[in-house]
Amino acid sequence: MDSSTIGWILLERNGTVGHINPRAERILQLDSGRLLVGQPFAEICADPGLASSIRIARRQDRPQRLEWHSDGQDLDVMVVPGRDGWLGVQLQSRRSLDAQLEQQERWVSDVAHELKTPLTALLLVGDSLAAQVNSQNARLVERLQRELLRLQELVGDLLELSRLENTLPGTGQRLSVVDLPQLVEQVWSNLRPLADPRQIHLALDAPPALQLRGDSSRLHRALLNLLDNALRYSPDGGELRVSLGSRGDWCQLSVADQGPGLSEDDLAHLFERFYRGDPARARTQRIGSGLGLSIVQQIAVTHGGRIQASNRPEGGALLELILPGVVRPGGAG
Numbered sequence: 001m002d003s004s005t006i007g008w009i010l011l012e013r014n015g016t017v018g019h020i021n022p023r024a025e026r027i028l029q030l031d032s033g034r035l036l037v038g039q040p041f042a043e044i045c046a047d048p049g050l051a052s053s054i055r056i057a058r059r060q061d062r063p064q065r066l067e068w069h070s071d072g073q074d075l076d077v078m079v080v081p082g083r084d085g086w087l088g089v090q091l092q093s094r095r096s097l098d099a100q101l102e103q104q105e106r107w108v109s110d111v112a113h114e115l116k117t118p119l120t121a122l123l124l125v126g127d128s129l130a131a132q133v134n135s136q137n138a139r140l141v142e143r144l145q146r147e148l149l150r151l152q153e154l155v156g157d158l159l160e161l162s163r164l165e166n167t168l169p170g171t172g173q174r175l176s177v178v179d180l181p182q183l184v185e186q187v188w189s190n191l192r193p194l195a196d197p198r199q200i201h202l203a204l205d206a207p208p209a210l211q212l213r214g215d216s217s218r219l220h221r222a223l224l225n226l227l228d229n230a231l232r233y234s235p236d237g238g239e240l241r242v243s244l245g246s247r248g249d250w251c252q253l254s255v256a257d258q259g260p261g262l263s264e265d266d267l268a269h270l271f272e273r274f275y276r277g278d279p280a281r282a283r284t285q286r287i288g289s290g291l292g293l294s295i296v297q298q299i300a301v302t303h304g305g306r307i308q309a310s311n312r313p314e315g316g317a318l319l320e321l322i323l324p325g326v327v328r329p330g331g332a333g
């Protein structure tokens with residue numbers, strides 16, 4: 001840690017400094033000869049924005065990220081909860097970070113672009129083969145087309161996830177007023193061709209008007225991923241229940257299914273890249289990219305919100321998307 005090019009500060013449960021590396025001392029322009037370990041961090045750095053992020057990270061036990069301007073420096077700060085009440089505060093210059101993020105996004109974009117071209121060609125080959133299929137190779141051609149479509153979806157999801165992970169909360173969005181009940185209905189209309197043959201219906205519990213200020217296209221993607229995930233694990237003839245509500249300036253969107261629920265491994269790793277639950281729990285043979293819920297999590301983060309998962313007492317999984325920016329009648333969010 002002391003040789004890291006990134007500033008690190010470890011805070012104990014009581015808010016005192018457990019360790020601070022030389023890079024963090026330089027970023028904060030602290031006297032390296034001063035005894036800092038054991039001192040309250042609030043006395044060393046009294047910035048209210050950073051103090052608020054530390055309190056939220058400790059209270060919610062979730063990482064917090066913010067842009068911070070200190071002594072003429074633009075910094076990217078991550079506050080990461082650890083075990084037994086410890087917190088890690090990561091400090092990095094926005095200038096160097098922007099260069100790294102730009103390089104990473106360019107690399108991912110280039111790779112995705114290079115993959116799209118041969119995938120498109122292979123899909124055309126698959127379509128040509130399907131037109132000439134016979135009873136002996138029909139299953140092979142069908143499998144080829146299915147796997148090519150899955151690879152195409154994977155490339156698109158990787159590109160979208162990279163863009164989201166390289167976006168700070170509150171930036172890179174096209175904000176507008178979004179009618180959430182209407183958005184849920186739009187998303188469900190896209191999924192009805194999958195739901196109707198299995199006689200799965202949507203039950204929407206929402207106030208007459210609930211509007212949110214956010215990026216409509218990304219919120220559409222988040223809802224699509226949540227409902228599609230619930231649909232995969234719902235029994236035929238079942239129900240998906242979407243509940244919308246608000247408290248203060250916050251909105252809570254809940255998606256509940258009647259499936260087998262989430263295992264302990266699911267609850268621990270559900271939002272990680274490429275994580276897939278036990279396939280025996282799924283009620284359909286459709287296989288996703290394994291990135292859908294990771295994308296939902298990043299969309300929540302870029303909106304300044306979060307996503308959480310639990311099991312319903314009566315059975316089934318419950319995923320809750322919590323977002324700020326509720327628009328009040330006669331006012332702005």
